Amino acid sequence: MTSPTPSGERPSLRGLLPALVLTAVPAALAVACAVVVAPDSVRVPLALGGSAAGLLLCAAVAVAVHGVLSARAVRHRLESVTQDLSRALQERARFAEETRQERIRLTGELDRERTRLTAELDHERTRLAESLAAERARLTEEHAAESARLADEHAAESARLAEGHAAERARLTEENARLAARLREAESLRSAAVSATANAAGRMQALATGMLADLRAMEERHSDEDVLADLLHLDHRTAQAGRLADSVAVLTGARSGRRWARPIGMESILRGAMGRINGYQRVRVHSTSGAAVAGHAAEAVMHALAELLDNAANFSPPTAEVHVYVEEVPAGAIVSVEDSGLVMGEAQLRRAERAVSGEGTGFGGLTGTRLGLAVVGRLARRYGLKVSFRPSARGGTGVLMLVPQDILVARDGSAAPAGPAAVQAAPAARALPSAASPAPELPRRRGASPAAAPEQAAGTARAAAPAGTGADPGPEPTHESPAPSPASPDADALPRRRRGRTLAEAERARSANRSAPQRPAPTPEETRTRAARFGSFRQAVRGTPEPSGTARGTAGPAPGGDVSGPGPASGPAPDGHAPDSGAAGTAPTAPAPSHPHPHPEGDPTS
């Protein structure tokens, strides 16, 4: 800016020098003049003073010169600075101008660029909007087309499926109808087969029952031991055949066998069950039970027990024994059958339990050879028996059968077979139930009043009168036909049916009614009995071979035959030989030897 000016800053020596000289020289001359002129006295001070004043003058001149020079330098610098300043201002103005121009230019450029971009943007936007609209329209169109196509396809498919469905449905309906028809046909076939089987089984049962009765009668009649052995063999076979018929009848839903008119004691139940199986000789019975099973259920209990015994005997070694125990419990009587044979496996046990539970009532699980447990199941279900299996302490399988209390009838401890001595007791015993007419369920427990009272009534005829027969009226009309007067009002009354009693009971009452008029004159009957006894006695004593030929005259007869042999006939002991009243009434003398068939055998199945 300010260029250094050496003259301006440092003017002193060189700039001062002329001034100083100019001043000093006149001053020195002035002083020297003054001193030369002045008197000698004043000269010295004057010289001093004059020198000093000259010096001062020189100093003042120097200072003034210096000041002038300095001012001159400052002015010069000021001028140069002003010039610089103006130059700078010019520069600045020029720059501002340039800037302004540049700005204008840039603004213009910017505006143009902006305009251009805006235009481009608008254009692009328009283009995109157009293409978007086009695309959209295209897609919309495509979508509509696709929709329409799919809708068409769907409708077609629906129609096709509906058609197929309808066809299928028609086919199934037809099939259903066909199957229903077949089912009906099968049902009717099945029911026809079942009823035919039931019918045949019923007839087989009747035949077997009749044959057993005939065999029993023959066993009574033939005293020859060989004949008896054969008859017993036939008897055993017939009993087994009867059990099979019973089984088929039970499975087909028919009733089980015959119904007994009186309660059957437990011993007879067990023996009846034993008698129907093949290996009955291997069965050992341990029973002290005095209970009896009500007549309507006795056959079922026997049958079920027979099947269980048969199972036990068949599934144990041929020489092993089967043990049967009877135990009375509050719920009834438990019959346990224990064998020492095979132990049943888990699955076998489950199958057996299921079979005896009587759940399945169909014929599905039957195999033909294993009917037994299914029969037990049916019987158990019908009569409330409970059968369970468990391992036996004997090593085999134990079966427990609970006979429920409601089909048990209390019986006096010593159950004697219904002998002729019951004849006296029977009227008294019969008078009670007919007067009080207790429901058959009443005499359940031992010592219940209906069972106790007949015993008191029978006290006079103690001998072997089973008080158990008092719980139910006398077993057979045989005992009542010679009944004295107490029975007569009962005979006059209408026959009363009670539960568990069947047509046979009414029939029995009717026959008692019929035989009532004969009662006042018992003598012909006694005569007949005596004659029969005497006939058999004579036959035995003489040992004469019968026409059929019991060819052992030596064995049977006792040569020491007592004349009092007919003596038992004094007690009215009717046995099987007592013929029908009509048949023997005409020929009382000797019916037995010549006519060994006291009653018609032709209608055992009636």
Added chain:
Amino acid sequence: MSGPGRPGRDDSPDRLYTLTGGRSRSGENSPFDLVTLVVAECDPAPGMQSEHAAILRMTERPTAVVEIAAELRLPVSITKILLTDLLDAGRVSARHPRREAVPDLDILEQVLVGLRNL
């Protein structure tokens, strides 16, 4: 054993072979015949077969075999088997009637003929 009102029916489910365990013979040297007198030697015990008990009750006094059979309503052969069992067990004893009481066969035949002529 059928009742008169119901031909073809018996009134007991016991089959005779179950009473004797299948035996039908009383043995070769059976002491029993129709008129042998039987006397009980002990009282019936519980658990005994009911026929045995009945026989023991019946024969507290001497009783003939035929009478026992008639009381039990069993055939004589079966009764003999039951009696043999009891005899073997020592529960009864048997004795024959005295010989003197037995009349001659001729007399019996004569009686029979006389009865037939009645």
